[in-house]
Structure formats: C-alpha cells, structure tokens
Amino acid sequence: MKITALILAGGKGERFWPRSRKNCPKQFLSLTGDGKTMIQKTVERILPLVKPEDIFISTNQNYKKLVSEQLPDVPECNVLCEPVGRNTAPGIGLGAVYMRKKYEDAVMLVLPSDHLIKDEDTFRSVLSEAVETAEEESCLVTMGIKPTAPETGYGYIRFLGEGARKNAYKVERFVEKPDLARAKEYLADGKYLWNSGMFVWKVSTILGCIEKYLPAIYSGLAKIEASIGSDGEESVLNAEFDTMPSESIDYGVLEKEDGIRVLPGDFGWDDVGSWLALGRMRSLDGAGNLISGNVVSTGVENCIIEGGDKLIAAVGLKDTVIVDTQDAILICNKESTADIKKIVENLRNAKRDEYL
Amino acid sequence: MKITALILAGGKGERFWPRSRKNCPKQFLSLTGDGKTMIQKTVERILPLVKPEDIFISTNQNYKKLVSEQLPDVPECNVLCEPVGRNTAPGIGLGAVYMRKKYEDAVMLVLPSDHLIKDEDTFRSVLSEAVETAEEESCLVTMGIKPTAPETGYGYIRFLGEGARKNAYKVERFVEKPDLARAKEYLADGKYLWNSGMFVWKVSTILGCIEKYLPAIYSGLAKIEASIGSDGEESVLNAEFDTMPSESIDYGVLEKEDGIRVLPGDFGWDDVGSWLALGRMRSLDGAGNLISGNVVSTGVENCIIEGGDKLIAAVGLKDTVIVDTQDAILICNKESTADIKKIVENLRNAKRDEYL
Numbered sequence: 001m002k003i004t005a006l007i008l009a010g011g012k013g014e015r016f017w018p019r020s021r022k023n024c025p026k027q028f029l030s031l032t033g034d035g036k037t038m039i040q041k042t043v044e045r046i047l048p049l050v051k052p053e054d055i056f057i058s059t060n061q062n063y064k065k066l067v068s069e070q071l072p073d074v075p076e077c078n079v080l081c082e083p084v085g086r087n088t089a090p091g092i093g094l095g096a097v098y099m100r101k102k103y104e105d106a107v108m109l110v111l112p113s114d115h116l117i118k119d120e121d122t123f124r125s126v127l128s129e130a131v132e133t134a135e136e137e138s139c140l141v142t143m144g145i146k147p148t149a150p151e152t153g154y155g156y157i158r159f160l161g162e163g164a165r166k167n168a169y170k171v172e173r174f175v176e177k178p179d180l181a182r183a184k185e186y187l188a189d190g191k192y193l194w195n196s197g198m199f200v201w202k203v204s205t206i207l208g209c210i211e212k213y214l215p216a217i218y219s220g221l222a223k224i225e226a227s228i229g230s231d232g233e234e235s236v237l238n239a240e241f242d243t244m245p246s247e248s249i250d251y252g253v254l255e256k257e258d259g260i261r262v263l264p265g266d267f268g269w270d271d272v273g274s275w276l277a278l279g280r281m282r283s284l285d286g287a288g289n290l291i292s293g294n295v296v297s298t299g300v301e302n303c304i305i306e307g308g309d310k311l312i313a314a315v316g317l318k319d320t321v322i323v324d325t326q327d328a329i330l331i332c333n334k335e336s337t338a339d340i341k342k343i344v345e346n347l348r349n350a351k352r353d354e355y356l
Numbered sequence: 357m358k359i360t361a362l363i364l365a366g367g368k369g370e371r372f373w374p375r376s377r378k379n380c381p382k383q384f385l386s387l388t389g390d391g392k393t394m395i396q397k398t399v400e401r402i403l404p405l406v407k408p409e410d411i412f413i414s415t416n417q418n419y420k421k422l423v424s425e426q427l428p429d430v431p432e433c434n435v436l437c438e439p440v441g442r443n444t445a446p447g448i449g450l451g452a453v454y455m456r457k458k459y460e461d462a463v464m465l466v467l468p469s470d471h472l473i474k475d476e477d478t479f480r481s482v483l484s485e486a487v488e489t490a491e492e493e494s495c496l497v498t499m500g501i502k503p504t505a506p507e508t509g510y511g512y513i514r515f516l517g518e519g520a521r522k523n524a525y526k527v528e529r530f531v532e533k534p535d536l537a538r539a540k541e542y543l544a545d546g547k548y549l550w551n552s553g554m555f556v557w558k559v560s561t562i563l564g565c566i567e568k569y570l571p572a573i574y575s576g577l578a579k580i581e582a583s584i585g586s587d588g589e590e591s592v593l594n595a596e597f598d599t600m601p602s603e604s605i606d607y608g609v610l611e612k613e614d615g616i617r618v619l620p621g622d623f624g625w626d627d628v629g630s631w632l633a634l635g636r637m638r639s640l641d642g643a644g645n646l647i648s649g650n651v652v653s654t655g656v657e658n659c660i661i662e663g664g665d666k667l668i669a670a671v672g673l674k675d676t677v678i679v680d681t682q683d684a685i686l687i688c689n690k691e692s693t694a695d696i697k698k699i700v701e702n703l704r705n706a707k708r709d710e711y712l
Contacts, residue, residue: 298699322687342671
C-alpha cells in the first residue's frame, strides 16, 4: 500500500522566542548548527520511506511560502493551508481527505515538523513496523518514546504486556501530563511511554474514527473532499473550517478508540520543547556551556548563549539561556524557560507586534 | 587662604564597562538618572566653597574635550593633562605646582571625580573643618568614611582617640584592603574608617612632602613649574613625565608622613565602585529591581537592568546586572562585578578596540 506522510507545520513555536517569530516559527529555523531547518530535517528523515510527492504539509497561509522555499521537492498542491486553526483533529482529517481523494487509501504517517531524532535508522525501522501494523491490523498506531527521566511536560501512554504484535503493544490508556511524583511512578513502572505525537494509520482507519467520534468534523471534511479540484475548493474549505469544532486528535479520537497499538521507540527523540534542547543536541564546552556567536565570557557555567551582531559579555553566570536577535535579546534562567510564553503574551497584550 | 580643588579625572572606569569606554569613562557618564555626569556633580558639590576658576582638573589629553564640554565654567588652562599616567603622586604634584605658580600657596582639596555623596551639606561642613585643620596645622588631612559594612574593597585608616583637634583625629596607620575576617574586626573596633581618597592640604605642605619622600618626582615637577607659561611648557611636561617614577600618593607620601589627621565623615558617601552602586542610588521596585529602558520581564528579582535600543526580555533572573549599549551588552552576576575588568582585559588582548 502507498505510504504517505502528513507533516504538521502550523505551530507558533513561542517557546523559541525571540528567534521563533510569528512570521517564521521554530519549524522553519535551523537550530542544530548544520544549516538545515527543523522541517527540512523532518522530511529528509523519512525520504527513504516516502516519496516527496506523497508528503503533505499541514500548515496555514502565513507559512505557505516558507514551506515551498524550504521544501522545493514537495508539490505545492500538497501544502494544505488551514484557514483557521481548529486543533489537530480537523488538520489531520484535512490531510486524510486529500490523500483519500488522490489514492483512495494509503498508510499515513503523521509527524510533527519540529522534533529531532538522533538515530534515524532505528527511527525508520520502528516506523516501518508501524506501517506494517497499521496496514495489516487496520488499527491506529502511535509511536511511544521510552522515558529516560520523570518528565512532567509530556503525556504518557501505558501499554499492556500481553497481546503484542511483535513490538506493537496494545495501548491500555493515555494519561495527561503528570506531576513529578506520578512521573516518577510512571518511569519506575516500565510500561509507560512518552506520547510523541507521531502516529501511523491508514487513511481509511483514521477517517472512519473521525466519522465515528467527531461526526461534525467529518461532515465538514467530506464536503471539502467533494470540492477538491473544483472552482469552489477554497471557498468550501474556508466555510467548513469557519464552523468546524476545535478538537485535538488525542482527546477526540485516541482516548475513545479501542485497539490502539503503540510502538516503543528508543531512537534519541527530542521534541525540542525549549531552548534547553540546544544543550542536549550539541556538544558542550568543559564548563557545560554551549556558546556561539559574538560572545566574551568569564566564570560562566552551564549556559546556552547564542550571540548575534551585538557583543555579549557574560560574567559569572550559571544556568542561563541568552539568545540575541536583531531587535530583541532573551536572558532566561534555565528553570524558567516555560515562562518565555508569558513574555510573548505580554508583548501581544501590549500590541508590540514588531517583536512577535 | 585661597581654597582650590584638584579633581582627579583620569580614571578609566573599567568596572562600568560597557557604558564606560576608553573615550568616555565613568566620570563623564550620567549614572544617577538626573542627567548630570559624575564630574559635573563633583564640581557642583564644592561650588559653595571653591570658585570655578580655582578648580583644576587632573586628566589626560583623551578627555580634555569632554572636560571642557561638561565643565564650561572651569578655565581651559586649569585642565591639566598628564602625558602618561604615573599614578596619583605625580598627578597630584602636577596640580600642586600649577597652584603654587598661580597663588604661591593655597589650601587644596583633592577629590575623585566619580564618587557620589548624598548629604552634601554635611560633606561641605566636614570639608570646611578639613580646610581649617590643613591651614592651621600645616598637616595632611584625609577624609575617612564611617564604615557601615565589613567592606573588603576599600583601604582603611585607623585613628587615635587622643590628640584630636575638634573632629580631626590623629591617624595611627593606613591599612590595605583587608580580607573579610579583618574587615569585620575593623568594623567592630570603631576606630577604623574607609579611606575615601579625598584629601585636603596646603599646596606647600604636599609639595614639601613630595620633595621629602619622592625627590625624583619633585625634581621633575619643579622643572615643569619653571616652564609654566613659557613656549617650552608642553615639551618639558612631556619629557619630565616620560621619565618620572610611577607612585601613588598613598604609598609614596601618606604611609610615610607623621602627623596626618583624618576627619570621620558620615554623609552618604558612595565610591560608585561597580554597577551595584546603581541599586544603592536609586529606588527599587517591589521585587528589589532597578529596571529602566526597553525591558520586559517576568519573575525577576534583585536585578539591575539598563535597557537600550534592543528589547531585553528577562525571565526568572535573580541578582543579575544587565547593561545594554549600542554595540555590547553586559550580563553579569551581582557577585561577579569585579570580573568585568577581566572582560575588558580580554577584549584588549584580543585587540577588539571597537569595544574598549
């Protein structure tokens, strides 16, 4: 069966402000020092499994040009722009109906555009087993990550020991982001995985689930599908998204469906959820620092410093993230990276759009 | 007797980098938020006691223009430029010979150009007593500051309880910057004062001491004095400073001379020795911060942030000093402000003169 992919690239990436901006969020930035953007790396990673013409991008009008520039091999007609954000269920459903229109059915990878994976060979081999499972079992398959720490920032998936199909375990339940005590229990338990947000299923399977659990969304998607290729395509898309309910694929489908399988992955996954990820991705100096650009420092430990045009002089700092850009500089305690969103929120409230 | 003043304005102010630069050091900056520079405040403070035409400035050629711009009422011929820095003894001696040439003798205040004093009336009343003491006793008089903390960054002066002339105590000895344990002893002792670097003496007294203890310096100064007003003035000055020994007035004279008196001062003195002084000078917000300029912040405590053109976003920071300028930004732990000099040193070694 044809293998297709839907890359989710509509995110705002606010946790990577000030480099991530409204007009160029995280997935379109190069953060790894190799000159490739996150979305370019995401596509390259799956090219051994999926042809460029079978890769679809879920994004919005603001980023259409960036996608085309950064992914010239992906056909423009595969760049699907949601008129308004309606969370992941309508977005994934939109990709699925375009695929159904083109291929009737296919196995569909659903992948975020802003994750990093160190061991790509292992990743693709897990992905291949997921494809096989999704095709032969006609079930939803999710990729779980073997936890290495009691993370409170991820949702978890508990799987059952019995009933596995090779490495594809039966999902017992999805659990929301835990507090630290629970996260420690989950880590010790051994049957919990991090929910990576990467899914594999047949187009027919996921659309069947959306029809079953989210009929209002399905009805809109069906109208859009009927309009594909017609003169009314754009106006139907706009009209249906305008009234479509907002729902996530996790709450709307995964937590309701039975028989979901999860493949435990151990391939150096990183969701690049904050500036701290840079320190995990790249090699540090002897004092635990990652320093690049126009920086002079003395007595600095465990810091991440991205210099820009202006000279940064860092003195006696510990556990601090500094990111310089053309018009703004972030100076953030490593423990407070989650609060970067507050800064963006404050700027938005103050209508300082030039910094967004 | 005529009262004159010599304002020492040749310092490099490296501890106030990046605002203090080679071409405009600390004494020429406004740091107090009232728009007046440190040297302007220094002069204003003594104007009730000394006429502008009796104020001399000890500086160097680099700063001559700044002095004239900032102190238009001080005659240009009173701006004395040392051809090379030879520490404080030659600089003070130079001022003294110009005063002797003009007035034969006078009482001479010697004042740094970069200190702040909150209670100026009290300061002037102590200064007046110092003038009276220096004139009538023909002794060296130094201004001591009643210590309020076990500071390790200042030299100390111990005075004797007996033999005081009003508030002018006899100096028992000068002591170098102590370690913390000793500083605590000094504070508890009650007879130790901080050495403020402010002195009062007659021109004849200090020149007599320089002749006695630093004859090589005196001999050069005498040749310079003889040339004042002649065509050869500048070349004699250059030649004599070229070969003059480098010596501080403290080591070279004060620690050798007997009969020195010290006046304990309690007038809100601050030597503005580091960026931390800003936090002492101005009022702080409820979280102990002093924040000005283009700054957004969240979860910030006990920080000093001077914003510039670029937006500074400070997140979760504690005890941090941030100073933005056109081409460089300092980010420094409050405990490490002494290491700012290392940064300046590194920049100098790397020949990055644009930042000096």
